[in-house]
Amino acid sequence: MGKVLVTGGAGYIGSHTVIQLAHAGLEVAVLDNLSNSSRGVIARLEELTGKTIQFIHADVRDRDALRAVFSENAYEAVIHFAGLKAVSESQNEPLKYFDNNVSGSIVLFEEMMNADISKLIFSSSATVYGDPGCVCYAETTPLKPINVYGQTKLMVEDILRDIKWANPQWQIALLRYFNPVGAHESGRIGESPFGTPNNLMPFISQVAVGKREKLMVYGNDYPTPDGTGLRDYIHVDDLAAGHLAALNALSKDNSLITVNLGTGKPNSVLEMISAFEKASGVTIPYEIIGRRSGDLPEYYADAHLAKKILNWEAKLGIDRMCADTWRWQKNNPNGYCDQ
């Protein structure tokens, strides 16, 4: 395998994936517009991998920039993480999401086609399932997103299914992530959201480090064992390993691969708080407030297909997810912002 271009590689999941690609001996380039990440990530990736990581500061919607990148470098594959991911923002600013996530992807795929690059991994999401009326999502579960963000992911999946149909030589993997959490074991890279975190784990860790007073728990009246929401939290390093497994599988299998990347085991909000308290030794003050609009009581992955076709399964449990998040947060209370 030659060189891999990672769009959005300065972001949370992309940066962890870059480390594993580099450790596997691949040459990696990162293309990112830094709209939700920091330049300092690249130096840390170089420090952790001992390799030079080419960084291209560009937007995937910038056709001229992509054309220049593809004409100057021979990439064998693209891993496409670049995109916006905040559900509530997507509801308020739908055009921003369709432009960034859908139009951006179209420009990228067109320029890949012009450059004869036909191996692609796309960051999809469990959000594409929406509210299908069951709690364990298999890849065959109907796709009915319930927010604009999820709609953009389904649209890009549909575009890629059509590209594959028209261009059978394309090798495509659609990876549907569940709830990525955790950080690299070194404590040098992790999730560093700008502003108030939308998601549970970064919020808990910012409370633990003293940046926020308390966690708001969105509802304890769900029909779940402790009344709080159940999700399938997956360690970001397991997720990153799933991308390497998908790259390997694409080299052997010419069909379009669509797989869930989750653990198959749900945990509640209260279980995550308690695991974090155990890992950090810090008490997390919290207050139960009303349900958050658009939240489902429970969902998790049917993770069997990934095991079967990628020979991949998640290995790390919530204690390790919390311990790694805490190491990162404690050592970098302001994320990458101090750099």
Ligand code: NAD
């Ligand atoms: P992130 O925001 O940390 O990373 C995304 C990166 O893409 C950022 O570095 C950002 O600067 C960059 N980017 C955004 N728009 C761009 C553009 N137009 N051109 C170039 N770069 C651009 O998010 P993440 O959590 O690492 O997510 C990565 C991908 O995985 C996203 O596509 C996201 O939708 C998807 N995903 C994330 C989750 C999750 O909960 N984190 C779950 C399922 C799917």
Ligand code: WQD
């Ligand atoms: C988890 C649980 C909340 C914050 C989102 C996106 C999804 C995917 C992953 C990209 C829920 C509860 C949360 C807080 C809380 N992203 N919670 N207090 O909503 O499952 O999924 O991220 O593709 O598309 O929707 O993740 O971490 O926001 O919430 O009580 O301050 O924690 O109600 O039960 P979610 P989350």
